Structures are given as C-alpha cells and as structure tokens.
Amino acid sequence: MTDTAATRTNQIGTALPRKEDAKLVTGQTTWTDNIQFPGMLYMSVLRSPMAHARITGVDVSAALEQPGVLAAFSGADLADEWAGPLPCAWPVTPDMVHPDHWPLATDEVRYAGDGVAVVVARDRFAASDALEHIMVDYEPLEAVVDMEKALEDQVLVHGDKGTNKSFFWQLENGDLDTAFNDAPVVVKRRFINQRLIPTAIEPRAVVVAPIAAAGEYTMYSATQIPHILRLMLTLTTGVPESKLRVVAPDVGGGFGSKLNVYAEEVLALVLAKKLSRPIKWTETRSEGYLATIHGRDQIQDMEIAADADGRIRAIRANLYADMGAYLQLVTPGIPVLGAFMYNGIYKMDAYSFNCTGVFTTKTPTDAYRGAGRPEATYALERMIDELAVELDMDPMELRRRNWIKHEEFPYDTISGLTYDSGNYEAATAKAMKLFDYDGLRAEQQRRRAAGDRMQLGLGISTYTEMCGLAPSRVLGSLDYGAGGWEQATVRMMPSGTVEVVVGTSPHGQGHETTFSQIAADALGMDYKDIEVLHGDTKVSAQGLDTYGSRSLAVGGIAVHKAAERLVDKLKVAAAHMLEASADDLEFVDGNFRVQGSPEASKSIGDVALGVFASHDLPDGYEPTLSAEVTFDPENFSFPHGTHLCAVEVDTETGMPHILKYVCVDDVGNVINPQVVGGQVHGGLAQGIAQALFEEAVYDAEGNLTTGSLVDYYVPGAPDLPDFITERTETPATSNPLGVKGVGEAGTIASTPAVVNAVLDAIRHLGVSELDMPCSPERVWRALQEGSASRDQIAPERAEGGQQ
Amino acid sequence: MPRISVTVDGVTYEDDVEPRLLLVYYLRDTLGLTGTNVGCDTSNCGACTVLFDGRSVKSCTVLAVQADGATIMTIQGLATNGEWHPLQKAFHSEHGLQCGYCTPGMIMSSVDLLEQNPDPTDDEIRHGLEGNLCRCTGYKNIVSAVRTAASEMQSSQQEVTS
Numbered sequence: 001m002t003d004t005a006a007t008r009t010n011q012i013g014t015a016l017p018r019k020e021d022a023k024l025v026t027g028q029t030t031w032t033d034n035i036q037f038p039g040m041l042y043m044s045v046l047r048s049p050m051a052h053a054r055i056t057g058v059d060v061s062a063a064l065e066q067p068g069v070l071a072a073f074s075g076a077d078l079a080d081e082w083a084g085p086l087p088c089a090w091p092v093t094p095d096m097v098h099p100d101h102w103p104l105a106t107d108e109v110r111y112a113g114d115g116v117a118v119v120v121a122r123d124r125f126a127a128s129d130a131l132e133h134i135m136v137d138y139e140p141l142e143a144v145v146d147m148e149k150a151l152e153d154q155v156l157v158h159g160d161k162g163t164n165k166s167f168f169w170q171l172e173n174g175d176l177d178t179a180f181n182d183a184p185v186v187v188k189r190r191f192i193n194q195r196l197i198p199t200a201i202e203p204r205a206v207v208v209a210p211i212a213a214a215g216e217y218t219m220y221s222a223t224q225i226p227h228i229l230r231l232m233l234t235l236t237t238g239v240p241e242s243k244l245r246v247v248a249p250d251v252g253g254g255f256g257s258k259l260n261v262y263a264e265e266v267l268a269l270v271l272a273k274k275l276s277r278p279i280k281w282t283e284t285r286s287e288g289y290l291a292t293i294h295g296r297d298q299i300q301d302m303e304i305a306a307d308a309d310g311r312i313r314a315i316r317a318n319l320y321a322d323m324g325a326y327l328q329l330v331t332p333g334i335p336v337l338g339a340f341m342y343n344g345i346y347k348m349d350a351y352s353f354n355c356t357g358v359f360t361t362k363t364p365t366d367a368y369r370g371a372g373r374p375e376a377t378y379a380l381e382r383m384i385d386e387l388a389v390e391l392d393m394d395p396m397e398l399r400r401r402n403w404i405k406h407e408e409f410p411y412d413t414i415s416g417l418t419y420d421s422g423n424y425e426a427a428t429a430k431a432m433k434l435f436d437y438d439g440l441r442a443e444q445q446r447r448r449a450a451g452d453r454m455q456l457g458l459g460i461s462t463y464t465e466m467c468g469l470a471p472s473r474v475l476g477s478l479d480y481g482a483g484g485w486e487q488a489t490v491r492m493m494p495s496g497t498v499e500v501v502v503g504t505s506p507h508g509q510g511h512e513t514t515f516s517q518i519a520a521d522a523l524g525m526d527y528k529d530i531e532v533l534h535g536d537t538k539v540s541a542q543g544l545d546t547y548g549s550r551s552l553a554v555g556g557i558a559v560h561k562a563a564e565r566l567v568d569k570l571k572v573a574a575a576h577m578l579e580a581s582a583d584d585l586e587f588v589d590g591n592f593r594v595q596g597s598p599e600a601s602k603s604i605g606d607v608a609l610g611v612f613a614s615h616d617l618p619d620g621y622e623p624t625l626s627a628e629v630t631f632d633p634e635n636f637s638f639p640h641g642t643h644l645c646a647v648e649v650d651t652e653t654g655m656p657h658i659l660k661y662v663c664v665d666d667v668g669n670v671i672n673p674q675v676v677g678g679q680v681h682g683g684l685a686q687g688i689a690q691a692l693f694e695e696a697v698y699d700a701e702g703n704l705t706t707g708s709l710v711d712y713y714v715p716g717a718p719d720l721p722d723f724i725t726e727r728t729e730t731p732a733t734s735n736p737l738g739v740k741g742v743g744e745a746g747t748i749a750s751t752p753a754v755v756n757a758v759l760d761a762i763r764h765l766g767v768s769e770l771d772m773p774c775s776p777e778r779v780w781r782a783l784q785e786g787s788a789s790r791d792q793i794a795p796e797r798a799e800g801g802q803q
Numbered sequence: 804m805p806r807i808s809v810t811v812d813g814v815t816y817e818d819d820v821e822p823r824l825l826l827v828y829y830l831r832d833t834l835g836l837t838g839t840n841v842g843c844d845t846s847n848c849g850a851c852t853v854l855f856d857g858r859s860v861k862s863c864t865v866l867a868v869q870a871d872g873a874t875i876m877t878i879q880g881l882a883t884n885g886e887w888h889p890l891q892k893a894f895h896s897e898h899g900l901q902c903g904y905c906t907p908g909m910i911m912s913s914v915d916l917l918e919q920n921p922d923p924t925d926d927e928i929r930h931g932l933e934g935n936l937c938r939c940t941g942y943k944n945i946v947s948a949v950r951t952a953a954s955e956m957q958s959s960q961q962e963v964t965s
Contacts, residue, residue, distance in 0.1 A: 017895060017896065018895070018898065020903070021894070021895040021900065021903070022895075023903075024900055024902075024903025024906050025878075025887065025891040025894050025895055025900065025903070025906060025910065026838070026878065026879065026881075026882060026887070026891065027836075027837070027838020027839065027877065027878035027879040027907050028838065028879075029837070029838065029903065031837070031840065031904070033831075033837075033841070034831075034837035036835075123832075124832075125821075125823075199938055200902075200904075200938060201842045201848060201850060201902065201904045201905050201936065201937065201938045201939075202840070202842065202902065202904040203841070203842065203843075250903070251902065252840070252902045252903065252904025252905075253901075253902040253904060253938050253939055255938070284843075284844040285842065285843035285844045285845065285848070286843075286844050286845070507902050508901035508902030508903070508939045509901065510901070674898045675898070677898070677944075678898045678901055678939070678940060678944060679901075681940055681941035681942075681943045681944065682901060682938070682939045682940055682941050683941075684941050685938075685940075685941030685942070686938075708843070708844070708845045708847075709843045709845050709847035709848060709936070710845045710847060714847075714936050714938065716929075716932070716933045716934070716935070716936060716942075717928070717929040717930075717932045717933060717935075717937075717942040717945065717946065718926075718929040718930050718933055720941055720942055720943075722925065722943055722946070723941065723943055746941075
C-alpha cells in the first residue's frame with residue numbers, strides 16, 4: 001500500500017466517483033440475459049389470456065413437433081416436481097387465508113398471465129413460436145377485479161377457500177371514542193391508491209446451469225434477493241441449499257419487483273434438472289407486465305378528528321388492500337407495514353389502523369418502492385391538507401402545530417414506534433426558503449384574482465418513514481418469516497488491498513462505492529483499494545439481501561464494524577512488531593503508531609504482510625486477515641423531510657405541470673452525497689409518476705389494458721421537472737454511522753405533495769376530490785364537474801378567465 | 804436465409820440471418836455484443852439504441868437484413884483507443900446512471916442529439932431524449948451529463964480549430 005493511499009481518512013461524506021460506472025458506460029456488463037452456456041436452452045411460458053377460467057385440458061404434443069423444441073410440459077405434467085408451493089413468507093395473521101400457489105396452474109387460472117404450460121427449445125424464438133401450438137381448453141369463469149365486490153364473495157378467486165378475504169389486521173391505541181365523539185372537526189375521505197407496475201428497466205431473466213450428475217445447480221437471476229431465493233428454491237424444489245448457488249449478476253433496477261420468488265425461477269431450475277441442460281428465460285416487457293408483481297392498489301378510508309385550533313386528536317385508517325390472485329413473497333405484509341406510518345410525524349391522542357387483504361383475479365401485488373409507506377404518507381398528507389381546508393388554515397401552519405418537536409426526541413409514537421431523532425423544523429425552514437413559499441402564495445393569489453387560465457397550486461408533504469429493515473425481533477413480532485440482520489466480512493490481502501464481502505447486493509444503488517468508502521475510512525485506505533463482493537451465495541455466505549432501504553443502515557454498519565474489528569486484530573500484531581503494548585497504539589491514517597513517539601509506526605499494509613508471513617507473531621495469535629460481523633439493529637431508522645411542489649394547471653385543458661419541486665430530506669449522515677442525491681431524484685420520479693402518470697388498469701373481464709409500455713405511462717425526461725434537492729443531517733442514534741437509508745424516501749414523500757398542489761390550484765374552482773393519476777383528462781373532467789356545481793350556486797359567475 | 808454484411812464497431816461481419824431477426828438480437832445473440840440491451844417489446848424504452856450510419860435508431864425496430872451494408876456503432880465501440888467518449892465521462896462524473904441498464908441507449912441517443920445540436924438547452928436535451936426511458940435517475944443528472952459533455956465537446960472542438 002502506498003503512503004498517499006494511507007492518508008485518506010475522510011472519504012465518508014465525500015462525493016467520490018462511482019466505482020460501478022466503468023462497466024456500465026462501456027457496455028461491459030453481465031446482465032442475466034447476457035449469460036451464455038454451451039448447450040443452453042430457452043424456456044418460454046404459455047400464459048392464460050383469461051383472468052379466470054377452469055382448465056379442462058392442455059395438449060403440448062403439437063408444440064413438441066415444432067423445430068428446435070426439446071420439451072414441453074403442462075402444469076399437471078410438472079405437478080410432482082414440487083416440494084412445496086411458491087412461498088409467502090409473511091403470514092400476517094394466524095388465520096390468514098393462504099392458497100397454494102404452484103409455478104404453473106393445473107386446474108384453474110386466476111389472472112390474465114397465470115402460467116399454464118412451458119416450452120424448452122434451442123433458441124428464444126423457437127420457444128416462443130412453439131407456444132402457439134399448445135392447445136389449452138378453458139372453461140371461462142367470472143372475473144372479479146373490484147375489491148369491494150370481491151368481498152361479497154359472489155365470485156371466488158379460490159373456490160375451495162370459500163372467501164376472497166385473506167386477512168384482517170388491526171392496530172389501535174388510545175381512546176378513539178373520546179377523541180372522535182365530541183371533536184369540533186372531523187374530516188372523512190376515501191382515497192384510491194392506484195395499482196402501479198414497477199417497471200425496472202431490465203426485464204426479469206433467469207439462467208440455470210446444472211451439473212446434474214452431481215445434483216449441483218447455479219442460478220443466475222435478475223433478483224434483489226439471492227440468499228432468500230436460495231432458501232426458497234430449496235423449499236419449492238427440494239434441491240438441498242448446499243447444492244444451490246444463486247448469483248445476482250448485474251441487475252438493472254428492482255424497486256421491489258425483483259424482491260420475490262417467481263414461478264419462472266423455480267421452473268428453470270426444475271427443467272435444468274430434468275433436462276440436464278442450462279436453461280435461460282427472459283421475460284418480454286409485456287409479459288412482465290402480467291407476470292411480475294404490481295404495487296400499491298389500496299382503498300384507503302381515512303378519518304381525522306381535530307380541535308378547532310387544528311390540534312389533531314385522532315386518525316383512523318381503514319384499508320382494503322388488493323393481494324391480486326395469490327400471495328407472493330411478502331404480499332400481505334406490504335399494507336401492514338403502513339400500519340405504523342398513518343400517524344407520520346404528528347402527535348395525537350388516539351389511532352386506529354386496520355387492513356383487509358382481498359383476493360381478486362389480477363396479477364399479485366407485492367413490494368414496490370416504499371412498500372406500504374408511500375400509501376400511508378399519501379393518505380395522511382392528503383388528509384392534513386383536507387383538514388387545513390376545513391379549518392381554513394395554512395397547511396404548513398397546521399403541520400407545525402402537530403408535529404413532534406425537535407426537543408421531544410426520542411419520541412414514542414401513537415402507533416408504537418420510537419423515533420430516535422428528527423428535526424422537522426430545520427428541514428421545513430430550509431425547504432420553505434428554497435421554495436419561496438410566501439412568494440408563490442402571493443403569485444397564487446394574483447392568478448386567482450385575475451382568473452388566470454393557468455392556475456397555481458402549492459402542495460406540501462412533511463413525511464417520515466421507517467426503514468432500514470430491520471430489527472429481527474420486531475420483524476418476528478410482525479410474523480415475518482425471517483430476521484433483519486446483515487453480514488459483512490472485511491479481509492485484507494497480503495499485498496494490502498482489501499475485499500469486503502456483503503450480504504446485500506445492489507441493482508443501481510452504488511453499494512460498491514458506498515461500502516468501499518465506509519471500509520476505507522475505518523482502515524485508513526483509499527477506497528479504490530477496496531473491492532466489494534456481493535450477489536453470489538458462493539462468495540457471500542449469509543445475507544438477507546436488498547429492500548426496505550436497509551443496505552446502508554444495516555449492511556453498511558456491518559461493514560463498518562467488521563473493518564473496525566479487523567483493525568483491532570491487526571493492532572495486536574502491530575504492537576508485537578513495534579514492541580509496544582496494544583493499549584499504547586493509536587491508529588491514524590492507516591498507520592499504527594506508538595502514542596507519543598510517532599516515528600515508531602507501522603502501516604496497516606505492513607502489518608497485514610507480517611501477519612500473512614506469520615514468522616513473528618505473538619504467542620497464540622491466529623494469523624487471520626479477516627473479520628466478520630453480523631449486525632442486527634435495535635430499531636428502524638426514520639428519514640424525514642419536507643417536500644414542496646408548485647403545480648400549474650391549465651384550466652382549459654386540465655394539463656398539470658410541475659413548476660417547481662423542492663425537497664429537503666434528512667437521511668441522517670451521508671456517506672456519498674452524489675449517490676444520495678441520485679437516490680432522491682429517482683424516488684421523486686417514481687412518486688411523481690404515481691401522482692400524475694401511472695396506473696395499471698383492468699377492465700371488468702380482468703384484462704390488463706395497460707399491458708405494455710405503450711399504454712402504461714412511464715415518464716420520460718420532458719415529463720419531469722428539474723428537482724431542487726437539499727438535505728439536513730440529523731444523525732440516527734441507532735447506529736454508529738448515524739445513517740438512515742435513502743432508497744425509498746423520495747417515492748414515499750413526493751406523491752401527496754404533487755396531488756395536494758394540483759388540488760390547491762383548482763379547489764377554488766369547485767374541485768375537492770381528484771383520483772390519481774391526475775391526468776389532464778381527469779383534471780379537466782373534475783374542472784367541468786366543479787364548474788357545474790359552482791354554476792348551481794352562482795350561475796352568474798363567469799368561467800375561469802382568460803390569460 | 805439472406806446473407807448480410809454489416810460493420811459493427813469497426814469490424815465487418817457476414818452472416819446468414821433469419822429475415823425476421825431484429826438487429827438488436829443480431830448484435831446480442833449472433834455477435835455476442837451484449838452492451839446493447841433490450842428493455843421492452845414496443846420500441847418505447849430506447850435501451851437498444853445504436854447508431855445506424857451515424858444516426859440513432861432503436862435496434863429493436865430494425866431488422867438485421869435492413870442493416871445489410873450499414874455501419875453500426877454500439878456503446879462498445881464508442882470509446883477511442885480506450886479513451887472514453889465525453890458522454891461516457893460525463894455520465895460518470897455527473898452520476899447520470901444508477902443501474903446502468905438504460906445507459907448504453909441513453910448515451911447513443913445523446914451522441915446523435917449532440918451531433919444534431921451541439922449546444923442544446925436543458926429543455927432541448929429533455930425532448931431529445933424523450934424516446935429513452937430511465938427508471939432510476941429521474942433524468943436530472945442525465946440532463947446535466949449531456950450538458951457537461953456538450954460543453955466539453957465544444958471546448959475541445961475549439962481547441963482543435965484554433
């Protein structure tokens with residue numbers, strides 16, 4: 001190791017360039033679909049065109065006669081291959097209705113896209129062509145796409161279960177009756193938190209390479225969860241975990257959609273086993289829109305009680321959450337995660353949350369960026385604005401009167417969490433200044449008074465979230481099937497460079513850079529001399545993978561602690577080499593020095609080489625150059641912030657346009673500000689997309705009518721504003737780096753800020769309700785209805801004015 | 804099967820291809836040039852964008868047979884003697900990518916954009932990249948990467964001409 005490298009000690013907090021980029025900007029990547037093996041075959045899945053039907057026959061014989069086709073199977077053909085159904089690891093209640101979910105349907109299809117048969121052929125086109133030659137006889141059954149209709153149990157998604165209700169989960173605290181009964185103000189609203197499609201830009205793909213004679217299998221999958229996937233493959237296929245290696249190679253985005261165990265993964269494994277050949281499957285985008293999980297899809301019935309001065313007394317949140325046709329890996333847990341978030345940053349006397357999980361004949365839902373928390377924040381922050389309207393109070397002033405004050409932390413919330421830290425005042429003050437709140441309010445008044453065609457609205461979201469999933473004990477208390485620890489190994493090589501092995505594995509988040517910075521500071525090295533290894537169960541033995549903004553707040557802490565532990569170990573050897581007591585050594589800039597005599601010094605690299613040689617070590621000293629730590633946090637972390645959005649609405653066309661978007665997020669201490677900024681930007685884009693653009697739409701027959709990127713509106717560059725993002729830094733007290741996590745904050749926060757702004761722009765025109773996405777058509781219709789209702793009150797009033 | 808001759812990243816290949824084979828699968832599966840990605844099946848996402856005789860095309864909308872006689876440049880041929888193109892450098896320095904899956908297409912579209920308009924405004928950059936979807940970055944840093952590259956390319960152009 002060089003001297004210059006050893007002088008680097010303040011890499012945490014610095015916007016060092018990303019180490020991941022070199023391969024990504026040159027195209028030298030290893031996406032799963034890039035992986036080729038000799039003799040590799042391609043798998044293609046035949047999917048049900050119907051939302052609900054009985055399968056009365058599947059005939060694959062004609063497909064088998066097609067050129068290049070090696071095998072074709074119906075669901076029934078493979079029924080004996082499974083050791084267990086596809087897993088759901090989060091049974092939220094003991095009596096949760098949890099239907100078996102097999103990789104291919106055998107008797108009944110329950111959503112458009114449900115797999116019914118599979119073909120294996122020499123190339124992807126032959127496999128795809130052969131699907132057309134599989135004959136399936138369907139006896140159509142009625143679809144049920146609406147949750148409230150589903151709860152009538154007239155049409156059953158799973159007939160043998162006798163109900164479409166999967167579970168009822170509730171949480172209550174405080175005296176709700178007292179809080180609501182004599183409250184001067186009670187506001188009730190129903191919000192539709194529409195279904196979204198995550199749309200990671202890399203489609204899902206899986207490759208399985210078998211050494212069938214040895215019963216050994218390597219799976220490459222575009223997954224966020226190689227470790228969890230390996231365990232679940234064992235439970236579904238019976239292949240011992242020790243014979244399975246799962247690799248998440250370069251993965252092109254996930255956002256929760258790759259946090260799952262999918263039918264195609266277990267099918268590819270079983271077919272590789274049966275055929276003793278490598279198998280590849282890559283979804284097409286349109287196929288993925290049917291077969292990859294969707295997100296959100298909740299009906300939120302909200303009630304808020306307040307005093308006349310705006311003090312919140314209580315909140316009730318009653319949810320219906322659409323599970324889709326089956327429970328995927330953590331489907332039921334997603335809305336339940338929201339249970340602790342419908343109180344947000346506010347103090348109150350009483351709180352009630354309940355959620356009914358409902359089966360419908362639609363693609364299963366599961367975690368999509370934020371997972372339960374964006375839904376909660378949306379409903380809560382929308383309600384705060386509705387309450388402000390009811391009270392004729394400035395919405396920010398109303399928030400101020402109710403939020404937890406900086407000096408009140410740590411704070412035990414009404415929903416049972418302990419927020420360790422926060423400074424809502426500081427983030428808000430900074431955001432208000434950047435936004436020019438008062439100036440924009442004045443401009444809004446001017447436009448209203450002038451009857452301007454382009455009306456202006458201001459929207460606020462003062463959010464918090466719980467992330468860094470999570471304390472294992474807490475997850476256990478929520479009936480989640482696993483813990484929330486994370487493991488890291490830091491090992492030094494004789495030449496002085498370092499490998500950091502981590503359990504979490506990135507798909508765009510920049511772990512390699514961030515974790516290098518953490519280890520580099522602890523070891524007094526240049527982050528370039530540190531290599532982060534991840535995403536391969538053969539390399540990283542243990543991990544609980546990547547979701548819930550946990551990688552830094554859990555995995556990053558494990559890296560930090562492991563690096564410190566390695567320094568402690570090396571310190572003993574260094575003391576021996578320097579003929580000093582370890583207690584007299586200090587570790588500065590990568591050098592062990594005898595306190596008071598700085599000339600007596602050994603670099604960490606020299607010590608590592610000495611330990612490697614092992615010629616002269618203290619008696620009994622184990623010549624190991626690595627340290628391993630498994631970290632399990634004691635609490636979640638709680639990022640927060642203030643998001644302000646100014647939207648201009650064209651009252652003639654209904655077109656909303658974001659004029660200005662300011663956010664000040666507090667994600668605690670920051671390792672790499674550039675990476676954090678990027679995470680916020682991407683989160684904002686997805687949250688804004690829910691507010692304005694995206695919606696998965698089903699028709700009454702259960703067909704997904706937004707089944708491709710043509711119909712599902714993922715925003716492009718011209719659709720989004722140039723965000724102004726800033727930070728405050730209130731360190732988390734729950735971990736030694738004071739970090740909180742940032743992956744989901746932008747998505748959780750932004751949606752209500754935008755919708756609040758759109759409504760604020762047109763509320764005076766008679767619009768008090770607006771569903772998402774606030775498309776021009778929807779806004780225009782709301783304006784027409786608003787104007788009709790105003791005309792009834794004041795028929796003489798002129799229409800909205802001209803520019 | 805028709806025989807085509809096509810020059811990709813400076814190398815000329817001759818191959819028999821199925822008439823229906825898309826250029827992107829010719830690049831990926833036949834030539835093994837997997838730097839160019841497939842992100843959709845409706846020509847919306849732009850991940851597969853390459854330069855076709857100097858202009859950007861979505862290689863999923865072009866048949867391999869249509870590329871007969873053409874010169875194709877992919878992300879893998881953009882650097883010169885190992886020196887990254889200013890856009891590659893700028894996407895890196897400005898953090899214009901996260902997962903990187905859209906990046907090859909985004910950069911190749913940007914090459915064409917700056918060829919047509921060497922000094923675009925932010926708005927022109929946003930509209931110029933309308934056909935390329937990114938799910939990670941919210942586009943802010945992509946816009947600043949293209950702006951940075953544009954100014955870098957203009958100043959190096961001035962150095963050459965002065």
